[in-house]
Amino acid sequence: LAKTTQPISMDSYEGQEVNITCSHNNIATNDYITWYQQFPSQGPRFIIQGYKTKVTNEVASLFIPADRKSSTLSLPRVSLSDTAVYYCLVGGYPGYSSASKIIFGSGTRLSIRP
Amino acid sequence: NAGVTQTPKFQVLKTGQSMTLQCAQDMNHNSMYWYRQDPGMGLRLIYYSASEGTTDKGEVPNGYNVSRLNKREFSLRLESAAPSQTSVYFCASTKTSGGLKTGELFFGEGSRLTVL
Numbered sequence: 001l002a003k004t005t006q007p008i009s010m011d012s013y014e015g016q017e018v019n020i021t022c023s024h025n026n027i028a029t030n031d032y033i034t035w036y037q038q039f040p041s042q043g044p045r046f047i048i049q050g051y052k053t054k055v056t057n058e059v060a061s062l063f064i065p066a067d068r069k070s071s072t073l074s075l076p077r078v079s080l081s082d083t084a085v086y087y088c089l090v091g092g093y094p095g096y097s098s099a100s101k102i103i104f105g106s107g108t109r110l111s112i113r114p
Numbered sequence: 115n116a117g118v119t120q121t122p123k124f125q126v127l128k129t130g131q132s133m134t135l136q137c138a139q140d141m142n143h144n145s146m147y148w149y150r151q152d153p154g155m156g157l158r159l160i161y162y163s164a165s166e167g168t169t170d171k172g173e174v175p176n177g178y179n180v181s182r183l184n185k186r187e188f189s190l191r192l193e194s195a196a197p198s199q200t201s202v203y204f205c206a207s208t209k210t211s212g213g214l215k216t217g218e219l220f221f222g223e224g225s226r227l228t229v230l
Contacts (some may be wrong), residue, residue, distance in 0.1 A: 016222065036219070043204045043221025044157070071150075087156065102147060102208075102219060104157040 004088045008108040018075045022088030022107050025069045033064060033071045036087045038107070044087060048073070083112045116140055119171050127195045127229045135190040135225050137205030145208050146179060146188035147219070148172075150201040157204065163188055177179035195229045202226050 005023040007092055011017045032051050036044035047077070051060040061074040075082055085107040096097070118193040127133055136177045137146065144165050149172075159172030163182040174190045177199060188207075190201060203225045209216035 020143055020204070041224070043206065045221070046218040049218075085156075103159055103163070104149070106156040 004090055004105050006086075006088050006105060006108045008106065009111070010014065011111045012078055013112065013113050014079055015077055018078050018082070018110065018112075020073045020075075020086055020088075021070055021109065022073070022090075023070045023087070023089045027068050027090050031068075031091045033062065033068075034089045035060070035062065035073045036104070038085045038087065044104070047086075057080075078112050080112050080114065083110060085109050118205055118207055118220050120203075120220035120225050122163045122225060123223065124226050127226070127227065127228060129174040129182065129196060131195050131229075132193050133195065133227075134192075135203055135205075135227075136187070137189065137222060138187045139205075139220070140186065141209070141220065142185070143207035143209045143217075143220070144185070145217070147208075148178075148188065148190045149204045149206065150174065150199075151204060152201050160190065160203075171190075175189065187200065189197040192227075193212075195227075200227060200229045 003026060032049055034049040035047045037047050038044040048057055048060050048062045050064055052064050052068060057075045063072040071088060087104050087107040118119045121136045124138055147162040148160040150160055151157045158174050160174055161172050161179050161180040163169045166182055169180050169182055179218060181189045205222045206219045208219045
């Protein structure tokens with residue numbers, strides 16, 4: 001399983017764009033990159049997933065360089081409600097050879113200030 | 115749809131007592147997972163079940179047992195609770211697809227367990 005490294009915490013202000021980078025040097029050819037968001041006292045919630053280049057949805061964008069050894073979650077114009085822990089996951093995906101381990105790291109604690 | 119339902123939501127145990135956390139999903143998902151989350155920490159995988167009838171160890175299986183009762187239900191049992199098992203427990207499920215792309219994990223609301 002590819003190990004991921006993220007900053008422990010980040011601070012930003014309302015209205016700013018926030019970029020959280022995740023390193024995954026040992027990513028395997030078949031691995032996808034997935035990000036989850038977790039609010040206090042709740043289970044994580046899926047944000048976005050990608051394999052290469054750029055993926056965008058209504059919540060965020062995910063940038064993946066050609067070597068796929070890192071990825072960046074971009075949150076446009078954050079608000080106070082974006083204060084949460086963000087997890088980057090790589091590898092261990094169900095469907096390819098039966099369900100495998102889905103491992104969460106420590107995540108990045110994002111704090112948004114007024 | 116209820117999604118993933120966990121019971122109980124709160125439980126206090128004494129050291130050495132046993133209990134079972136129940137998890138049920140109504141999304142027809144193949145795979146189910148149990149995680150624990152200690153205060154200020156990330157989630158750690160305890161056990162998972164790829165499909166009905168199969169279970170596998172995760173990162174921290176010691177002190178726990180699981181049962182995949184049927185496709186809907188996946189229970190976690192603490193045979194002899196210890197204070198180190200004080201944590202929030204999350205159950206999750208996902209649909210196993212035929213391709214490489216992971217299915218989205220859906221989580222329950224969590225079960226807060228305190229072992230005195």
